Amino acid sequence: MFSYEGKKALVTGAGRGIGRAIALAFARQGADVALAARSRDQLEEVAEEIRALGRQAYVLPTNLGDVLAADAMVGQGVEAMGALHVLVNNAGGGVDVPGDFGPLAETSPEAFDAMYALNVRSPLFAAIAAAKQMGAQGTGGAILNIVSIDAVFPAPTEALYGSAKAALVNLTKVLGYEVGPDRVRVNAIAPGVVETALTAPWLATEEMRQDRASFYPLGRVGQPDDVAAAAVYLCSDEAGWVSGNVLYVTGGQLATSDVFRWTRAHNPVPESARI
Ligand SMILES: NC(=O)c1ccc[n+]([C@@H]2O[C@H](COP(=O)([O-])OP(=O)(O)OC[C@H]3O[C@@H](n4cnc5c(N)ncnc54)[C@H](OP(=O)(O)O)[C@@H]3O)[C@@H](O)[C@H]2O)c1
Incomplete structure (x- = not known):
């Protein structure tokens, strides 16, 4: 099971x-892989x-802040590999524009646009281009969007990010419905805190790591391979009857009240930002 032999x-x-962990996991299962991001040197290493x-x-x-680049990327991937069976829209996160994170009263239209460009617009149009290709090939395929637990459980001070990921959840479900007849499946993974460069500032000391870990019923933060394993399943032929789903990879975290309690304690809305 879970062979990716012959898959692109x-x-x-x-x-x-x-994203690196997913790309390597697919390759270990037998896939050829096209790698996209801004930093060429990191892509070359992978x-x-x-x-x-x-x-x-x-x-x-x-x-992928540029939607035209997202569309072109799919064409370049097909040209390089000769076909496309799996697309993972994993690039995402913050956008380094003031107001991308923090209280809503302190955000800006520029932060909103950049956040939605990277986390909603580009994944959507890349997915549409990929679904068209998979349909035209006659092979079907799998599209996977990496969202966030913030999409499901709104987290104060992370609302632009969380709402963008929530929009991508909605699009995942509707696109899955629309392209199902072409045997294209569309799913999402919603991770909790996974140890990467993105979350390194939250896990900088042993005390911070233990504090985060204690938040999860399974007693630890996630690792990239926890998400990669779920991606291998969802994009495999063995998940051939699974579409429109969001899989939580969250160390057992389920309850919104836990999220709010943790966020209130660690990320309170400052007095100055109260509306
Ligand atoms: N880590 C977590 O705890 C966590 C939790 C929930 C959801 N997620 C989601 O999981 C995904 C991966 O997160 P991560 O923790 O692995 O992040 P990461 O370590 O910061 O890696 C992000 C990757 O996306 C690329 N990227 C960022 N902006 C881009 C842009 N404008 N155009 C093209 N590529 C871009 C980065 O490369 P360049 O900078 O070179 O472009 C990098 O390869 C994101 O969608 C994130 O929202 C992460």
Whole structure:
């Protein structure tokens, strides 16, 4: 089970963290992989790791803040690999624009636009381009969107990010419905805190790590391979009757009240930002 022999996969944000782990996991299962992100040097390093596994790897430097680049990236992936069976929209997160995180009263239209461009608009149009290709090939395929637990349990001070990921959940379900007749499946994974460069500031000391870990019933924060294993399942032929789903990879975290209690304690809304 879970063989990717003969499959061609495109993974965004594949230079580090969760995307790198997914790309390597697909290659270990037998896929050739196209890798997209902005930092060419990081993509080249992952490509070398994939080639050492005996698979083909292709580097596609792409800024996914730009929707036209997202669309073009899918075409470049198809051109390089000759086909496309799996797309993982993993690139996402903050956008380094003042107001991308923090109280809503302190956000800005620029932060909103950049956040939605990276986390909603580009994944959607990449998914549409990929679904068209998979349909035209006659093979079907799998599209996976990496969202966040913030999409499901709103987290104060992370509302632009969480609402963008929530929009992507909605689009996951509707696109899955619409492209199902072409045997294209569309799913999402909603991770909790996973140890990557993104979350490194939250796990900087042993005390902070233990504090985060204690929040999860399974007693630890996530690792990129926890998400990669779920991605291997959802994009495999064995998940051939699974579409429109969101899989929580969250260490057993289920309750919204826990999220609010933790966020209130660690990320309170400052007096100055109260509306
Ligand atoms: N880590 C967590 O705890 C966690 C939890 C829930 C959800 N997630 C989601 O999981 C995904 C991966 O997160 P991560 O923790 O692995 O993040 P990360 O370590 O910061 O890696 C992010 C990847 O996305 C790429 N990327 C960022 N902005 C981009 C842009 N404008 N265009 C193209 N590529 C871009 C980065 O490469 P460049 O900077 O070189 O472009 C990098 O390869 C994100 O969607 C994030 O929202 C993460």
